[in-house]
Amino acid sequence: MTLWYRLLIRLLTPLAFCYFWLRGRKAPAYRQRWSERLALQVIPVQARQGLLIHCVSVGETVAAKQLIEQLLTSYPRLPITLSSMTPTAxxxxxxxFGERVHHLYLxxxxxxxxxxxxxxxxPxxxxxxxxxxxxxxxxxxxxRAAPVMLLNARLSEQSLKTYQRYAWLLGPIWQQLTWVAAQDEASYRRFLKLGVAAASSQIRGNLKFDSQVSTELINRAAQLRQELGRPVLVAASTHKGEDEQLLNAFAHLLEQLPQVLLILVPRHPERFQAVGQLAERRGFAVAYRSRGEQPTKQQQIWLGDTMGELMQWYAVADVAFVGGSLIQRGGHNPLEPVATHTPVVSGRHIFNFNEIYQRLDNxxxxRWVENDEQLTTVWLELLQEPEQGLAMQQRATDEFARDQGATQAMLSDVQKIVTPTPDGATTMRHVDEITDASGAVAWYRNDYFASxxxxYFDPDYWQQQQLVRGSATGRSTAWFIEHGEQGMLLRHYYRGGLVGKVNKDRFQREALGDSRAMAEFSLLLRLRELELPVPNPLAARYQQAPLWGYRADILVEVIPxxxxxxxxxxxxxLDADQWHKIGAVIRQLHDAGVYHSDLNCHNLMLDADAKAWxxxxxxxxxxxxxxxxxxxxARLLRSLRKEQQKAKEAKHDFHWSEARDWPLLLAGYGQRA
Known part of the structure; x- marks a missing residue:
């Protein structure tokens, strides 16, 4: 990302809100939830540290439906957040998905x-x-070391040229992707031209090839066809400048087949009303789906002015026209009507889906059309000679029969990068948040605390309950508290070094999730999930200090x-086995990619079974x-040398020999001295 991009995006932000306001005249939802457009909203703690799935609009959401369902099944203990850019999505x-995902605007x-x-x-x-x-x-x-995967990725030749033209502005964004699963070979090669590494990309097919039409939908569509009792056309995902041509073609068709019904489905919800009014001005009798109307024999057009029913309209229709193709919008994906076994008619402007249409054409x-006259002719042929449509359906089905499996392939890609959570693991989904009158915020495990x-962060409280069982001293005092099977350790965060002499326990204010206690609490949950030998976190607090800064506390389960x-x-x-276990646990931490900022002999522990922590x-x-x-x-070695020197000066015992013990630790780590 370049400086120019950062400046430009800031300058464009007011224009984006102007756009939302103008769109809101026809689609009021664009004037809502503006705080999310700047990430100023409150996000529940239960949504943290999960998977973020971004589907910009309806098309991507529909395509990803089965993959998202698979991810919900594969990661049942992880929060899954779905982001989009449009109210319809x-x-x-x-x-x-209902409450199974947390939705927000990107x-x-x-x-x-x-x-x-x-x-x-x-995330x-x-x-x-x-x-x-x-x-x-x-x-x-x-x-933040969060991998980014681009799935079901497609890139047209026109988009490639645009990204290449503005590479000076965007910077090396493509090299920052962890994984790219391209829809087809053409897209794959274009991504390589943009700088995506071949080792970080693969052709996985199109998720829409896996579109499954449920038995329930098929039965519902069959029942609706029987109720309508007439030939049905659907014109789906249509745009301004295209609706007029469709209505012209349909008017001419009615002269020869007056009983035909056209289900007209505009691409954008804010155009629903305008398209309905356009049809009425042209003299058509219109039924509106949003009003619960079902067309009578006297009504020629059924306006599909609802969301989420496109597959049903395809399944009901005898012939499907896929919009955005009679004008230069680049077309829309024809795989949905293919999935419902509906013959496809399209204009020639299909550059967004050129490869798929090329396969259909081959x-x-x-059936291709270039204007309303040709569309009338094609509609008439396919309705009067249904065997043509049946043959088209079968050829389309045969063409894409071998392309299924993209969903499973991309799920495997995700699982290689994000290890599925073990059964019984605790994640942020099991954390609740409370706030008191002073503004202090606490996160706590709802699977550990009933309330x-x-x-609970005050040692005096536990002393009054006579539940303090001891303390440990170092830079500060940590309190051992009798609670649960193993007990809890309460630790307040203190400053160290020279700063600590004038500022005992205040830290510069920062985002809640990045504050000392919350960050450690979250990290420990992740490490426990990875089955690393670290303390079990129970609760954490962020408390604003008067005038400046904040104070922090954490509760963890005692290692018995x-x-x-x-x-x-x-x-x-310590014997050789103990040093080997200490070295091995450090290696285990490092192999998991975990950096410890203060690895010293005070932060390494052995329990009664000689297990290292x-x-x-x-x-x-x-x-x-x-x-x-x-x-x-090296830091650990310095701490051992330091403590050995201090013990020598104080004439205390410190049973450590660098020549004898350090090679044993390194052997356990898997490294020669």
Whole structure:
């Protein structure tokens, strides 16, 4: 992403809101939920650390329906958030998935809006359908080590030229994608020209090849056809400048077949009313689906002015015209009528779906028209000679029969990048949030606490309950509290170093999810999910301090019968097996890509069964492999040397020998000394 892009997107933001306002004259939903366009809304904590799936509009949402269903099944414990850009896609997401997903608008791609968006949502991975790639989104995802997958990706020759022309503005966005699953070979090769690595991309087919028409829909369509009792045409996804031609063609058709019904489905909901009025001005009797009307024998047009019923209209019709093709809009995907076994008629302007239409043309499974006169002729032929339509249906079905399986292939792609959550794992879906009158915010595990109070972060509260069972001292005091089977450890966050001498426990204010306690709480949940030996997080608090900064606290489950390596070395020498286990657990952490900011002998523990644990994940996180792994080991070595020197000066025991013990740890890590 370039500086020019950042400046331009900020300048265009006011124009975007002007556009929403103008669109809102016909589609009022565009004037709603504006806070989401800048990521200023409150996002529930239960939506954090899940999968973000972006489907820009209705078409992408419909195409991804089966994949999203598969992801909901494969990741039952993860929150799944579905984003879009249009109100119609938002309505469709609600009707298809209900409360199983959290829906929101993807914000305008300004640096600030995307930073807030990722602060609040913190997705572990981003799935984008087709080609909706935004530079600021990619930058934030990369900064937070969240992989971005572009699935069902298609790229026309015209789009390729546009991206190449503006590469100076967008920057190297394509190289930032983790994975690209292209629809076809032509798109695949175009993505390579844009800089997508061949090792990070593959041809996976088109999700719409997997479109499954349910038995329920087929039965409903058959019942409706019987009730209508007349020939039916559908003109779907039509645009301004095209509706007029369709109505001309249909008027001429009625002169020869007066009983025909046309189901007219405009592409954009804000045009529903205008298209209905246009048809009425032309002298047609119109029934409106949105009013619950079913056409009588005297009505020639049924306006499909509802959302989510296009597949039903295709299934009802004898012949389907796919819109956006009589004018230079590039056409729309013909695979939906193919799935309902409906003959396809199209104009010649189909550059958005050229490869699919080329295959239909080669199979003689599409009829082409260039104007309303030709459309009248083709409609008449297919209605009077239904065997032609049946032959087209069969050829289309045969042509794409071998292309199914894209859904399963892309699901496997996601699963390779995002490991499915183990059964019984706790994620942010199991976390609730409370806020008190002072503005303090707490996250707590609802699978651990039946109810929760802010007082749980106050040691005095537990002392009054006589449930404090001890404390541990270091930079500060941590309290051991009797609660549950293993007990809890309450830790307040303090500043270290010279700063800590003048500022004991205040931190500069930052986004809630990035604050010290919340970030550690979230990270520990992820590490537990990966079955790493780390403390079990229970609750965290963010509390604004007067005038400046915030304070933080965390509650974690006690690791039973465990001592840190520093204390153990003050008591005894560790044997080879113990050092091997310590080295192995550090390697396990590093292999998972987890950076520990303060790996020292105080933060490594061994329990009574000699199992090694790592604790204190303040300011830690995921990183790509790099020099930091060796830096972690070097930091640990320095801490052992430091404690050995301090013990020597104080004439205390510290049973550690670098020559003897450090090679044992490295052997457990899998590295030679």
């Amino acid at each position: 938002a309505d469709l997401a609600q009707s298809l 914000p305008i791609d300004t640096p600030g809006a995307m930073r807030r968006f990722f602060d609040k949502l913190n 572990r991975a981003v799935v984008i359908l087709e080609t909706e790639v935004w530079p600021c989104l990619l930058r934030e995802a990369k900064r 199979a003689r499974a599409v 929760f109070e802010m007082a 019968n465990a001592k840190d390596v520093f204390k153990l070395l003050g008591e005894q020498q 790592i604790v204190d994940f303040d300011k830690c996180g995921f990183r790509e492999a790099g020099e930091w792994q060796q830096a972690n080991l």
